[in-house]
Amino acid sequence: MIFEVRSTKEGISMSHRQALRARQENAVVSGVATKAIFVDKALNAELWDVDGRRFIDFAAGIAVTNTGHRHPYVMNAVAKQAELFTHTCFHVAPYESYIKLAERLNRIVDTGEENRTMLVTTGAEAVENAIKIARAHTKRSAVVAFTGAFHGRTMMGMALTGKVAPYKKGFGPFPAEIFHVPFPAAFSGVDVEATLLALDNLLASDVEPDRVAAFIIEPVQGEGGFNAAPAELLQGLRERADKHGIVLIADEIQAGMARTGTMLAVEHSGVRPDLVTLAKGLAGGFPLSAVVGKARIMNSAHPGGLGGTYAGNPISVAAANAVLDVIENEKLCARAAWIGEKVGASLDVIAARQGMERIGDVRVSGAMIAFELVEDKDGKIAAPQLTSQIVAEAEQRGLIILSCGIRYNVIRLLPPLTIEEPVLDEALHILETSIEAAFSKIASAMAEPR
Numbered sequence: 001m002i003f004e005v006r007s008t009k010e011g012i013s014m015s016h017r018q019a020l021r022a023r024q025e026n027a028v029v030s031g032v033a034t035k036a037i038f039v040d041k042a043l044n045a046e047l048w049d050v051d052g053r054r055f056i057d058f059a060a061g062i063a064v065t066n067t068g069h070r071h072p073y074v075m076n077a078v079a080k081q082a083e084l085f086t087h088t089c090f091h092v093a094p095y096e097s098y099i100k101l102a103e104r105l106n107r108i109v110d111t112g113e114e115n116r117t118m119l120v121t122t123g124a125e126a127v128e129n130a131i132k133i134a135r136a137h138t139k140r141s142a143v144v145a146f147t148g149a150f151h152g153r154t155m156m157g158m159a160l161t162g163k164v165a166p167y168k169k170g171f172g173p174f175p176a177e178i179f180h181v182p183f184p185a186a187f188s189g190v191d192v193e194a195t196l197l198a199l200d201n202l203l204a205s206d207v208e209p210d211r212v213a214a215f216i217i218e219p220v221q222g223e224g225g226f227n228a229a230p231a232e233l234l235q236g237l238r239e240r241a242d243k244h245g246i247v248l249i250a251d252e253i254q255a256g257m258a259r260t261g262t263m264l265a266v267e268h269s270g271v272r273p274d275l276v277t278l279a280k281g282l283a284g285g286f287p288l289s290a291v292v293g294k295a296r297i298m299n300s301a302h303p304g305g306l307g308g309t310y311a312g313n314p315i316s317v318a319a320a321n322a323v324l325d326v327i328e329n330e331k332l333c334a335r336a337a338w339i340g341e342k343v344g345a346s347l348d349v350i351a352a353r354q355g356m357e358r359i360g361d362v363r364v365s366g367a368m369i370a371f372e373l374v375e376d377k378d379g380k381i382a383a384p385q386l387t388s389q390i391v392a393e394a395e396q397r398g399l400i401i402l403s404c405g406i407r408y409n410v411i412r413l414l415p416p417l418t419i420e421e422p423v424l425d426e427a428l429h430i431l432e433t434s435i436e437a438a439f440s441k442i443a444s445a446m447a448e449p450r
């Protein structure tokens, strides 16, 4: 038996995870919130915890392990690189693999022009650099972002993020000259026309267009609830960006790297951005991020203005070059679309059943899949309690899922794109029973006399 029960001084039995939870509380800051799934090992779409419990991983490290945990091809590339060198600092002793990755990303990102790439380490850092570059290019300061957006936990990342709790609360002041316009979403009552009107009003009443360096948008909002930016919105931004010389940045950190059925999510709209930020799925679990975009914009920053000690770490770069091969060889864009159709169809069937009316909306962007939980038919009242109950029921049954959304009422599903079909089927069965269990628990709690 792998599950082990230990005795403490007080004679109370504790699982390994309980013991680790207690140590975590005493050693790690509470601001770093975590689940209580302490991982022991993981392979492709499965993960085992320190008590031997098996989970199917529908979080994929928040859209990172698109190629699965420890893909053998990626691991082999990493092992080979580890035999050669693990760090030199690209500024000190550059290496070919970084240049090769830049060449490949320049070909992947369609801006309609010649591209250049820079590598850094985290998503937030890529966002920071995209803004630095847009400011250096335009010699302007202001940036327009969207409500519900998430762009990272650094100062500029937080400033651009359009959700106060938990990301911004108590951490200000933030960099100045950041503006937000409402993002169109199914239940918010905001459509594309209203968004573009708000943007035009902003440019008329708050900040003149020739002070705006950049528009930054997630083609599919991640933390905000998996709402896709309609093509007309991206077209509207493109038109205004062209008219006023503003840099259009697509933040593809969560939605990029084959996740939505195309290499980049923005491709669905036919709109070409000026700059793109990438991270997460780029290196299959190793820390790496990139800014890719038009050479004439990317080269605006002066030599020495960009980079960092760990930027473009050789191990991460080796992983990323291997990830690009796997995406191509295993046709993971098509697989993402197939996963989306299968999971979406199964969610539609559940949502159509009697008693499941509180599943207010099912959203599918390839393998970036979400469903929204609401109290009423037109979705004006969110159901965050039901949402967290479903997450808890799934965890008990061995399926890791995450919630998101500005109203904390969206469940997002991010299976690795390499997930085996029987494992996917098993996960969908667990999801269905978890939804049923949560619905009946919440219903009986509400029926109890108060």
Ligand code: PMP
Pocket: 062, 122, 123, 124, 125, 127, 150, 151, 152, 153, 218, 222, 223, 251, 252, 253, 254, 255, 279, 280
């Ligand atoms: N942008 C987007 C769209 C993201 O989803 C995230 C991470 N959730 C970030 C930026 C920040 O990335 P990181 O956590 O690696 O800094």
